Amino acid sequence: MQYKLTVVFLLIFSISWAQKSPVDYVNPFIGTSNFGTTNPGPIAVRGMANVSPFNVAGPQNLPLEKDSRWLSTPYVHENTFLTGFSHVNLSGVGCPELGVILTMPTTGKIITDHLEYGSTYSNEISQVGYYSNVLDKYNIKVEATATTRVGVSKYSFPAGESNILLNLGLGLTNEEGANVKVVSATEIEGVRSVGSFCYYKPEEAYPVYFVARFSKAADEFGVWKKPTTYKGVESEWMGYNGKTRLMKGFTKEVVGDSIGAYMRYNFDSPTQVEMKIGISYVSLDNARENLEKETLDRTFDGILLDARKEWNQYLSKIEVEGGSEEDKTVFYTALYHTLIHPNTLNDVNGDYPKMKTRETLKTKGTRYTVFSLWDTYRNLHQLMSLVYPKQQSDMVKSMLQIYDESGWLPKWELNATETTTMVGDPAGIIIADTYLKGIRDFDVEKAYKAMLKSAGQLKDNPLRPGLQDYITKGYLTTKTTNSGSVSTTQEYNIADYAIAQLAKEMGEQSDYKRFGKRAISYRKLFDKEFNLLRPRNDDGSWLTPYNPESGANFEKNLGFIEGNAWQYTFMVPHDIKGLMKLMGGPKPFAQRLQDVFDKGQFDMANEPDIAYPYLFNYVKGKEYRAQKLVSDLLDEHFKNSPDGIPGNDDTGTMSAWAVFSMMGIYPVNPAAPMYALVKPKFDKITIHLDDEYYKGRKLVILSNTVENKEPIGEILINGKPHKEYFISHKKLVNASKIQID
Amino acid sequence: MQYKLTVVFLLIFSISWAQKSPVDYVNPFIGTSNFGTTNPGPIAVRGMANVSPFNVAGPQNLPLEKDSRWLSTPYVHENTFLTGFSHVNLSGVGCPELGVILTMPTTGKIITDHLEYGSTYSNEISQVGYYSNVLDKYNIKVEATATTRVGVSKYSFPAGESNILLNLGLGLTNEEGANVKVVSATEIEGVRSVGSFCYYKPEEAYPVYFVARFSKAADEFGVWKKPTTYKGVESEWMGYNGKTRLMKGFTKEVVGDSIGAYMRYNFDSPTQVEMKIGISYVSLDNARENLEKETLDRTFDGILLDARKEWNQYLSKIEVEGGSEEDKTVFYTALYHTLIHPNTLNDVNGDYPKMKTRETLKTKGTRYTVFSLWDTYRNLHQLMSLVYPKQQSDMVKSMLQIYDESGWLPKWELNATETTTMVGDPAGIIIADTYLKGIRDFDVEKAYKAMLKSAGQLKDNPLRPGLQDYITKGYLTTKTTNSGSVSTTQEYNIADYAIAQLAKEMGEQSDYKRFGKRAISYRKLFDKEFNLLRPRNDDGSWLTPYNPESGANFEKNLGFIEGNAWQYTFMVPHDIKGLMKLMGGPKPFAQRLQDVFDKGQFDMANEPDIAYPYLFNYVKGKEYRAQKLVSDLLDEHFKNSPDGIPGNDDTGTMSAWAVFSMMGIYPVNPAAPMYALVKPKFDKITIHLDDEYYKGRKLVILSNTVENKEPIGEILINGKPHKEYFISHKKLVNASKIQID
Missing domain, CATH: 2.70.98.10 (Beta-galactosidase; Chain A, domain 5)
Incomplete structure (x- = not known):
């Protein structure tokens, strides 16, 4: 047919x-x-x-x-x-x-x-x-x-x-239970129980x-139900025990774990x-x-x-010219994937469920949900701030609604449940970054208060377990947690850095100093012996014996969540200079960074190390490595085929990496309003900036040397040479033309 | 405390x-x-x-x-x-x-x-x-x-x-599935699945x-849910597998087989x-x-x-004086039990669910439900017709609503599901009896049509399976059904007798004759050898070997449902004279009837034989036996104690037996407007008859000889001697005083 x-x-x-x-x-x-x-x-x-x-x-x-x-x-x-x-x-x-x-x-x-x-x-x-x-x-x-x-x-x-x-x-979902009712020959209504994300928190099923x-x-029309199977003497009298029953023409609620309805023609x-x-x-x-x-x-x-x-x-907010059809496909599909989550939670009338207890509340803007923040704080929200600032503003407001409702900013929020998946305290990083980029139409005082709360509350703190050790020792120990003492310390460091930056902007000088100091405590976990980070025990001694490779391929280990020392050591984007110093200067730093790639320790499929390639921009003369690595990684991992994402897209984080990377800019330091620069994948990229937040400016990124693999020779901004391989957000959104050749 | x-x-x-x-x-x-x-x-x-x-x-x-x-x-x-x-x-x-x-x-x-x-x-x-x-x-x-x-x-x-x-x-219930929602700190709402009465018809669960x-x-406040237990690899990741979860403060629907909600103070x-x-x-x-x-x-x-x-x-519609406090307790408790079922199905606004498919319909009067008609056609509805005729009228109307909705009169209707429990076609018997007693404010044409339908439709007839054999042979055979071929034939006979009586009243002469003839076909199952009824095989031969005792104590047997030949043979209340003739006249009949009691075959706890004691009234000179048996059975089986009902009350049928028996009147022939008379248990019984149906007359039954165990010597109606031990309904409701001494 x-x-x-x-x-x-x-x-x-x-x-x-x-x-x-x-x-x-x-x-x-x-x-x-x-x-x-x-x-x-x-x-x-x-x-x-x-x-x-x-x-x-x-x-x-x-x-x-x-x-x-x-x-x-x-x-x-x-x-x-x-x-x-x-x-x-x-x-x-x-x-x-x-x-x-x-x-x-x-x-x-x-x-x-x-x-x-x-x-x-x-x-x-x-x-x-x-x-x-x-x-x-x-x-x-x-x-x-x-x-x-x-x-x-x-x-x-x-x-x-x-x-x-x-x-x-x-x-x-592994959750069960539903209710269904055929309302008429043209309508069916019902409820389905979902929840227990990651096989966790079943008590918040909804x-x-x-x-x-x-x-x-x-x-x-009709409904069906497959009941559970009875045991015991009663089952002898139930000819229908456990058997699916079809209820033709039935018009009231049917409830059960295994039910359905049908329309028949x-x-x-x-x-x-x-x-x-x-x-x-x-x-x-x-x-x-x-x-x-x-x-x-x-x-x-x-x-x-x-x-x-x-x-x-939405997709036309970025126009690309030149480049292959395949690259365009990869690019727009990646951009498409960044526009799926966070997604809309509220109904057309503004109703949405309150966190956890689910009373009905009303929102004026969009209440977004599915905040996989451990992933998305690194680049997705930065992309939103640049290209879709109105959405990003509503996302921050949604985070503050979550705080109002639950007393805490989100970590991994899903349809008004906090799944508490992954580690760290990422919401504040995003909020600070958003604010520092000039998107400020949200209650920053409240946000700041919320950030201080998770950074300070020692007991029953769902965002920062182990905070006591972190504050007193500077790090979590192998006793504080049996999974990721080092990586969690790093996450807290980045979150504290974000607080410091926001404090500075808000004139909270003492907070700026305090959190600025807290933000670099990871340094205590740097072990000269390995020239890598290493877990410390409760008494301050190093975890011994120690194999920095352990933790690869998501293997559970004491020091790192979903990774190992290689994949985490450089995840201090706010203190790259400090890390260089620990490693003995730019050169040993660049060498060690190169080791990650040479030893096959780099993992494109998980978040901790995805900014690594861009870190070469911090070392004068080694920027070409960033350019080559990014270009190669794009070619290798992002393809126009079903397997064209390196692994889990992590609600658009991998895709956001591709979008930024293909445009030649990357938000290498999540709580700082700046980008690292590499060579774009297209001859011309036009970003139509938002009317309200960026006065509708048009930003054009040009490159005449996309095809050749030569290192960048020159960067011109509005025609003037730009000596660095970084650009501030402010300069970027105010530039008309960026030429990278 | x-x-x-x-x-x-x-x-x-x-x-x-x-x-x-x-x-x-x-x-x-x-x-x-x-x-x-x-x-x-x-x-x-x-x-x-x-x-x-x-x-x-x-x-x-x-x-x-x-x-x-x-x-x-x-x-x-x-x-x-x-x-x-x-x-x-x-x-x-x-x-x-x-x-x-x-x-x-x-x-x-x-x-x-x-x-x-x-x-x-x-x-x-x-x-x-x-x-x-x-x-x-x-x-x-x-x-x-x-x-x-x-x-x-x-x-x-x-x-x-x-x-x-x-x-x-x-x-x-053995049905499972519910939905619950805490609406506020003072309100919880929900739905519970029920159905599969008698472990049957699960597809009509509701x-x-x-x-x-x-x-x-x-x-x-909160809700809880105990989910089903997962098997397989996923269960390893579910720390909560099968465990009850408490959801404090939760305000949306929770669905499942094992759920609940709580209020806490x-x-x-x-x-x-x-x-x-x-x-x-x-x-x-x-x-x-x-x-x-x-x-x-x-x-x-x-x-x-x-x-x-x-x-x-309601209870004061019958006032009793004299008799012991215990008797009064037994009497009023029995009357109370007859006023529980059938019960109200419709909501205050008149809404009620349509049969089976449960669309919402509206009723003007009360839509009654829980029609256990195989039980209640024998006496409960007769009691309603006498004392609560408005209710009885609404019950008949409810039966006609059921017919309108499902195409069939009810057999054992329960909350708008036809459970098809037990046998026979009892609704028409009740309708005819009600009509013949002068309660006529219902659509008798429709009722008659409905009765003819179940009496005539050969295929897919839920009320009268085996009708083809019944019509052509006069009886169901051991091939027609593997359970109760004789007793079902008897039930159909009584139902056909009811149609005949109604036909006569409505001037449907040919139906009267046809159904009058059909109503006595049980006679073909009378076996002279045993002087009892006996199942016949498909070829007309008797079921052989044959033990008329088999079937006692609810033992399943070919001839009789919930009984044996002893308990069923006399269940032809409409043709007692015909049965007498089969047995050789009044004397052998009375002897055989007495045998039932003497041989311990009488079962007070089940319906088929509960009118037996009153059948002695049909034999001149043996009426005293009815009086003694009824009095003894009341004393033995109806007591002021938890075990004071002989067995299952059968939605008030046993209680109705007690109420009638204690008043000295019993509707011995369910589709005929008449009562058998025995000695009452009280000195004075006043029935306040209904204003609308019986002009608010007051009927008084008196007896000066309650205390002695002597047979009735004299019956006076309105002071005039009454020679029979029966009284027509018309005479009863028009009498002012009935004296039984």
């Missing part, structure tokens, strides 16, 4: 043929293999809803099957067995969560076991705001798009018995609400059904309102067109 | 001391042992809500523990370990169902496992509309009362940490909604908290509206007073 492309879609194609827009360069399959954990499903800019193909359940997908291993994505490119489309998903995270509200179109009888109704698929297409495939088993063409809070699908059924299944049992609307009234001829699923983290009423406000009376094609339009507006 | 009785309560006591009212004679403990399956919790007249102590969970209650055996009641008098108070319950049924929405007051820490928080109890009091005990473990006094749709409790806590637990996991309000705002001094739980089978909004309309701004004491007032009005 052949499906015709819709007129609208042809239109998009024809436009793009004539002149490709940024949206046309995005390939959402990038990152869907190699544990990138992105998914190819449509999503609006920072959308709450996301219609992802779900192909990680069932033995057909082994070894990348969700229950057989740690797997944190609803979609893996090399898998083949699809069991539906999940409507809330996380992109580029390292823990399984969400991946629920699964829909699946089928034909023939109602089958509710996903292992039975699952299908292989072909003709897979993914573009910005659009996904499509054909389910081989049923010959159904599936298309999907999305608004901010609504997943929209179009199912092209062949003639005959057709079904749309809504499975609330299956999910990527509900996601949805309302599904169908463009065609079902000829039949009998078509005389091939027929399309459009389905819209509105999402809310507040209530069913809000899910319905979200659906109606965003999609009422709108067709799939119209919604798709608008989704792409919106994406194109 | 001593609790003071409230002033109101003392008031009730003082009034009753002066002159006992009918309510004061009710002992709700009657029937709570010996598998009577009534419960001592408060309930309004035909109430939807009922606050029953729940003492059937936990090994402490073995052998009468709910999961260790077939147990169909939330409360057993001899049990001692209480795990809460369930708010929707069935009374006098033979299958476990409902017994959910359990609340439990505790002190100290929050413990959510009922096996741990359960307690023994003392000072147990049960009266009409009131239950009270003291929980030994916590020294909490619990009091409970109810309106039609709201359970109302008063917990008297000692000083200190106190909790009210709302457990939605535990329940008598939700019950509730809203709980607390008179004091909780100092802390810290009292400076002993404090009372009142809790109201509104119930609905339609929606949360309706549960809230029920709660508000019935109890807003009303206190426990006021509600209790009104509950007792309402009960007294």
Whole structure:
């Protein structure tokens, strides 16, 4: 059977043929293999809803099957067995969560076991705001798009018995429990329990609400439930013990761990059904309102067109010229990935759930969520501050809302739960950086207070465990924590540096001094013997014996979280000069830094060392190494293919690294308003700066020597030579033209 | 610690001391042992809500523990370990169902496992509309009362940490799944899945909604969830696998099979908290509206007073004088038990769920539910027609609503599900009986059509399986069914007799003849060899070998449901003369009937033979046997003690037997408007007949010879001798005085 492309879609194609827009360069399959954990499903800019193909359940997908291993994505490119489309998903995270509200179109009888109704698929297409495939088993063409809070699908059924299944049992999350009700022949509403991110904090599991609307009234509808299996004498009387039951025409709530609902049709001829699923983290009423406000009376094609339009507006904030088509694809896909998380938590009416206890609160701006800050404090928020400052401002405000609600700034916030994943105290770093870059329309006094709180509260401090030792000794010891005493000390150092910088700007001189001093306490962990950082025991002695390699490949170790001494020693971006001194000056520093790469210790796939290449800019005469390394790493790890992200995208952090690196600038010191410079990947990059925050200036980065591998010979800013390989944020956003050749 | 009785309560006591009212004679403990399956919790007249102590969970209650055996009641008098108070319950049924929405007051820490928080109890009091005990473990006094749709409790806590637990996991039903949300510090709302009555029809499981309000705002609240236990590799990462989690302050929905919510207080001094739980089978909004309309701004004491007032009005429709205090207690408790089921299904606003699919419908009168018709067609509805004709009229209308919604009259309807429990086609018998008694304010044409449908539709007939054989052969065979071919034939005969009687009244002469003929087809199953009924095989031969005793004690057998040939042969109340003829005349008939009792085959605890004693009235000169047997059976089986009902009350059928029998009248032929007469148990019985249906007449039954055991010497109606031992309904309701001496 052949499906015709819709007129609208042809239109998009024809436009793009004539002149490709940024949206046309995005390939959402990038990152869907190699544990990138992105998914190819449509999503609006920072959308709450996301219609992802779900192909990680069932033995057909082994070894990348969700229950057989740690797997944190609803979609893996090399898998083949699809069991539906999940409507809330996380992109580029390292823990399984969400991946629920699964829909699946089928034909023939109602089958509710996903292992039975699952299908292989072909003709897979993914573009910005659009996904499509054909389910081989049923010959159904599936298309999907999305608004901010609504997943929209179009199912092209062949003639005959057709079904749309809504499975609330299956999910990527390990949390269970749902409630579903068929409201009418065109509407289903329900609640699905999610939570326990990283198999942790189950007590903060929470509900996601949805309302599904169908463009065609079902000829039949119903719900199903697979109850738990009874044991004991009663099971003898239960002929139905543990068996799935189908409840045809049922119109009240059904509750359980393994339930679902279905709409059923009998078509005389091939027929399309459009389905819209509105999402809310507040209530069913809000899910319905979200659906109606965003999609009422709108067709799939119209919604798709608008989704792409919106994406194109955002992506066009940076225009690139020259460079290969592949580079453009890598670039815009990376930029696309930085615009997924943090995403929208609040409903159209401003309602959102309070942290943890989830009372309904109201926000004026966007309340963002999914703050994977240990990752994103390093570059993603810096990219936002530069290109999307309004969003960055709202993100900071969201962090302050979280502080208001929970008493603490976020660390790894997810849909109004603090998952407390990873280490450090990253929110303040982002806030200071944002403020120092001139984005100041938030309550900085409150922010400062919040930062001081986590930097000072010794007991019951969820952000800085071990703070007592850190303050008194200058570092965490192998007794303070059994995982990452050194790396956590470094994280606290960077956070303290950020406080110091903000204190200075705010005229808090004594805080500036105090935190400035605290910020370099990592120096006490520098061991001359190895010329690397090394954990100290409670009594001040070095951890002995000591192998600085231990900790590679995420191996758990006493000194470092997700890394080893090589991958962490240089992670003192605020005190590179101090580290140089410890190592004996610029030359030994550069040598040791080069060792990281030469000894194969550099890990592009995890955050601690991703700024390393840029550190060569601190050593006069060695800047060419930064340029070469960045260029090589881009070529090696960022590709136009499903495995085109070095590993977990970490909610856009890896992608932000690529975006910055390809533009030739990188925020090498997270709490300082400056960038390191390398050679860009494009002949011309135009950043359309924000009207409100940057007076709508246009920043152009030019390079005539992209093609050759020669080191940078000259940097001109507005035509004037620029001697350094760094540029301040202020100078950057006020420059018209930066020429790097 | 001593609790003071409230002033109101003392008031009730003082009034009753002066002159006992009918309510004061009710002992709700009657029937709570010996598998009577009534419960001592408060309930309004035909109430939807009922606050029953729940003492059937936990090994402490073995052998009468709910999961260790077939147990169909939330409360057993001899049990001692209480795990809460369930708010929707069935009374006098033979299958476990409902017994959910359990609340439990505790002190100290929050413990959510009922096996741990359960307690023994003392000072147990049960009266009409009131239950009270003291929980030994916590020294909490619990009091409970109810309106039609709201359970109302008063917990008297000692000083200190106190909790009210709302457990939605535990329940008598085998159905699981719930949804709960703490709305505020004074309100919790939720849904609990129930259904699968008699371990059957799980596909019709359905939700019950509730809203709980607390008179004091909780100092802390929360929810809990015990998830199912994961297996496989993921369980290694789940430190919380299968463990209960407490979610303090959580304010959104929590869904699961084993969940609950709690309100927590810290009292400076002993404090009372009142809790109201509104119930609905339609929606949360309706549960809230029920709660508000019935109890807003009303206190426990006021509600209790009104509950007792309402009960007294109903019970006072029959006033008895003379007789022992014990007899009065037995009588009024029995009458009380006939006013529990059928009970109210609709909300205060008239909403109720449609059969099976549960769309919301609206009713003008009361939509009754819990129609255990195989039981109640024999006498309970006859009692309603006589004493509470308005209710009986609404019950018939409810049956017609069920027909409208499902296409079939009810058989064993329970909260808008047809459980299809037991056999036969009993609704029509009741409808005909009601109509023939002059209660005619329902759509009799529709009713007649409905009766003809179940009597005529050969295929997919849920009421009369095996109808084809029944019509062509006159009986079901051992091939037609493997359980009860004879008894089901008898049930169909009675139902056909009812159609014939109604047809006659409506002038449908040919139907009258046809069904009159069909109604006596049981005669083909009469075997002269045994002088009893006997199953026939498909080829017409007798089932051989044949032991007419088999089937006693509910043993499953080919010929009879829940009985044997002895207990069923005389169950042809509409054709006693025909049966006499088969047996060789009145004398052999009386002898064979006497054999039933002499051979110990009579079973007072099950329906088929409960009219047997009255059949002696059909044999001139043997009427004394009826009188003696009824009197002896009342004395033996109906007592003022927990085991004071012969067995399962069968939603009031056993109680209705006692009520009629103690008044000296019994509706011996269910579809005929007449009664058999025996000697009453009271000197004077006054029935205040209904204004609307019986012009408010007062019927007095008198007897001067209650005390002696002599046979009846004379019956006078309005002073004139009455020669028969039967009386027509018409004559009865038009009589002023019936003297039986």
